[in-house]
Amino acid sequence: MGRGEGMVIGGRVILKLAPNAIADLAHDRVDALVSATNGKTSTTRLLATAVEQAGPVISQHTGANMTSGVAVTLASGDPAARAVLEVDEAYLPAIFAATHPKTLLLGNLSRDQLDRMSEVAMVARKWRDMLSGATSTTVVANADDPSIAWAARHAPNVVWVGAGQVWTADSAVCLDCGALLARDETRWFCPQCGFTRPETSWNLEYNGEFGTVHGPDGQSYELHLQLPGRFNAANGALALVATVALGLDPAESARRMAGVESVSGRYAVVTVGELTIRLLLAKNPAGWSELVDVMPPAPTPVIVTINSNAADGRDPSWLWDVPFERLRGRQVVATGDRRADLAVRLLHAEVDHVVIEDPYAPNAPLPAGMRELDVVDCAATYTAFHHLRTTADQR
Amino acid sequence: MSTLTLASIYPTLLGTYGDGGNVMVLRHRAALHGIDVDIVIVDPGEPVPESADVYVLGGGEDSAQTAAANALRADGALTRAAEHGAVVLAICAGYQLLGEYFPDSTSTPTAGLGILDIRTDRLPQRAVGELAATPKAPFDQILTGYENHAGATHLGSGARALGMVRAGIGNGDGSEGATSGHVIGTYLHGPCLARNPQIADTILSWATGRELAFIEEPEVTALREERLKTVLG
Numbered sequence: 001m002g003r004g005e006g007m008v009i010g011g012r013v014i015l016k017l018a019p020n021a022i023a024d025l026a027h028d029r030v031d032a033l034v035s036a037t038n039g040k041t042s043t044t045r046l047l048a049t050a051v052e053q054a055g056p057v058i059s060q061h062t063g064a065n066m067t068s069g070v071a072v073t074l075a076s077g078d079p080a081a082r083a084v085l086e087v088d089e090a091y092l093p094a095i096f097a098a099t100h101p102k103t104l105l106l107g108n109l110s111r112d113q114l115d116r117m118s119e120v121a122m123v124a125r126k127w128r129d130m131l132s133g134a135t136s137t138t139v140v141a142n143a144d145d146p147s148i149a150w151a152a153r154h155a156p157n158v159v160w161v162g163a164g165q166v167w168t169a170d171s172a173v174c175l176d177c178g179a180l181l182a183r184d185e186t187r188w189f190c191p192q193c194g195f196t197r198p199e200t201s202w203n204l205e206y207n208g209e210f211g212t213v214h215g216p217d218g219q220s221y222e223l224h225l226q227l228p229g230r231f232n233a234a235n236g237a238l239a240l241v242a243t244v245a246l247g248l249d250p251a252e253s254a255r256r257m258a259g260v261e262s263v264s265g266r267y268a269v270v271t272v273g274e275l276t277i278r279l280l281l282a283k284n285p286a287g288w289s290e291l292v293d294v295m296p297p298a299p300t301p302v303i304v305t306i307n308s309n310a311a312d313g314r315d316p317s318w319l320w321d322v323p324f325e326r327l328r329g330r331q332v333v334a335t336g337d338r339r340a341d342l343a344v345r346l347l348h349a350e351v352d353h354v355v356i357e358d359p360y361a362p363n364a365p366l367p368a369g370m371r372e373l374d375v376v377d378c379a380a381t382y383t384a385f386h387h388l389r390t391t392a393d394q395r
Numbered sequence: 396m397s398t399l400t401l402a403s404i405y406p407t408l409l410g411t412y413g414d415g416g417n418v419m420v421l422r423h424r425a426a427l428h429g430i431d432v433d434i435v436i437v438d439p440g441e442p443v444p445e446s447a448d449v450y451v452l453g454g455g456e457d458s459a460q461t462a463a464a465n466a467l468r469a470d471g472a473l474t475r476a477a478e479h480g481a482v483v484l485a486i487c488a489g490y491q492l493l494g495e496y497f498p499d500s501t502s503t504p505t506a507g508l509g510i511l512d513i514r515t516d517r518l519p520q521r522a523v524g525e526l527a528a529t530p531k532a533p534f535d536q537i538l539t540g541y542e543n544h545a546g547a548t549h550l551g552s553g554a555r556a557l558g559m560v561r562a563g564i565g566n567g568d569g570s571e572g573a574t575s576g577h578v579i580g581t582y583l584h585g586p587c588l589a590r591n592p593q594i595a596d597t598i599l600s601w602a603t604g605r606e607l608a609f610i611e612e613p614e615v616t617a618l619r620e621e622r623l624k625t626v627l628g
Binding site: 120170314319341 | 411415416419456459462541584585586612
């Protein structure tokens with residue numbers, strides 16, 4: 001049993017013995033809840049690290065972000081420590097009601113695990129209801145995601161952040177009136193009912209290397225994160241603004257966040273069999289649409305691992321929404337429980353591929369040149385990622 | 396020979412479950428058969444071309460489904476094209492909106508296009524999971540895919556089921572999908588044509604007016620075998 005599963009079972013025991021455990025354990029010490037389709041774990045780690053400037057912080061270390069994971073996190077460690085917690089999108093309304101957090105960070109919503117999760121519009125509707133009358137919480141919300149803006153627009157206290165959003169396919173339609181949203185260089189708006197991207201007080205600028213967060217009074221903070229990519233700069237921007245809402249020093253926050261090397265194995269370099277791989281978590285089309293830019297250019301071969309366990313989503317149809325065409329010009333190793341689905345997708349994307357059940361076996365027929373790479377990028381869905389991460393050292 | 400025109404209808408509204416893949420599969424298999432295709436993406440607000448050979452509609456959320464149905468009814472071209480024998484493939488929410496009516500986000504019956512003789516209301520419980528069905532003519536390969544919907548679809552005398560359910564829910568009465576003339580509606584995601592290439596080749600046969608020999612691809616066969624073994628044992 002992995003440590004995360006042990007935490008979940010421990011949490012279930014706590015909640016069985018004390019159904020109100022989360023509210024009792026939370027009392028007044030939850031500084032922040034973090035939710036989003038993508039980036040919850042990284043944003044939470046960045047924020048927890050920044051908040052440590054004010055004293056001890058408890059937070060998940062395993063990604064256990066449903067009711068039982070939250071309960072066991074609150075039950076462990078210093079009972080007076082501040083809490084910074086990531087929360088699953090579907091569980092957020094219940095956990096928000098029980099914890100009364102000082103801040104709530106809302107990053108993005110997109111299609112993910114549609115067999116378990118409601119469709120995006122339904123999640124946004126539940127969040128909007130949750131926020132009505134939430135006077136004691138400051139919502140730090142990404143104004144560039146129309147679903148987030150719609151969910152948070154009537155919340156009593158909102159700080160809008162222009163954190164960016166590359167993936168727009170799940171916010172084509174105005175959630176208010178059903179018309180097609182229009183977009184120009186800097187904003188989105190509904191031509192029918194007038195619902196428009198909120199005016200932001202904080203904005204992220206990303207230059208391909210690092211982000212700069214511009215504040216309302218002309219101040220700006222550079223984010224030199226070790227976590228790669230535009231999306232991690234967006235995660236860092238939301239976390240930095242949350243620390244301002246918590247009354248902390250944003251310059252100190254930026255400095256502390258720059259020290260975060262790897263979050264729960266994301267981008268960690270591990271050895272599996274004879275290969276040294278960099279672990280990339282890629283679990284839905286929105287995540288993939290930004291991840292391809294982080295990979296080395298073609299013709300460098302890569303490994304893609306697709307599973308469809310409960311935590312991955314049972315239906316891998318989403319592979320057809322991923323722009324795999326951008327991997328053309330290189331060999332892709334297709335592996336994981338759903339490697340047959342991936343192979344058919346890559347066939348249609350005209351991406352050279354080889355299907356291998358265990359690419360880490362000594363005699364695996366890997367693409368030419370892969371064994372010679374110092375580090376092979378391996379993108380994997382949630383359970384495949386965690387399997388690699390937890391077994392890497394023992395193999 | 397002349398080029399086939401494939402119209403992808405409102406992919407921004409009807410494309411939640413990877414159904415855009417159906418257009419990729421048609422393009423891919425057309426190339427295998429030596430057929431040139433031209434793909435037209437029709438966004439909401441743009442007129443639907445009346446002269447396309449094949450129209451493809453995907454699944455979508457409730458509010459998007461209602462918006463798409465209203466726009467297509469006002470436009471009228473899809474209905475006219477279907478009457479004139481164009482091929483239509485519609486998945487899930489797209490399938491429902493081809494019928495007489497379907498439930499909107501508040502379960503209120505909403506007028507569809509009336510292209511298929513079907514009516515949709517709500518299943519007692521959402522149908523989520525693998526779907527497999529024994530096909531009816533003209534298909535003879537087992538239908539396979541993934542369903543995720545809350546619709547109970549009732550077929551009238553003017554439509555025939557695509558197949559009979561062996562695993563999953565489908566229309567809710569033991570049948571799956573509906574077809575009439577050159578129109579096909581189904582709950583199969585996966586996407587449908589990637590996992591059921593025989594339907595793709597049938598669509599291309601209808602559109603070109605010539606019999607096409609089925610072309611087998613090992614990757615696709617491997618996927619079908621793996622899925623059917625998992626679902627049917």
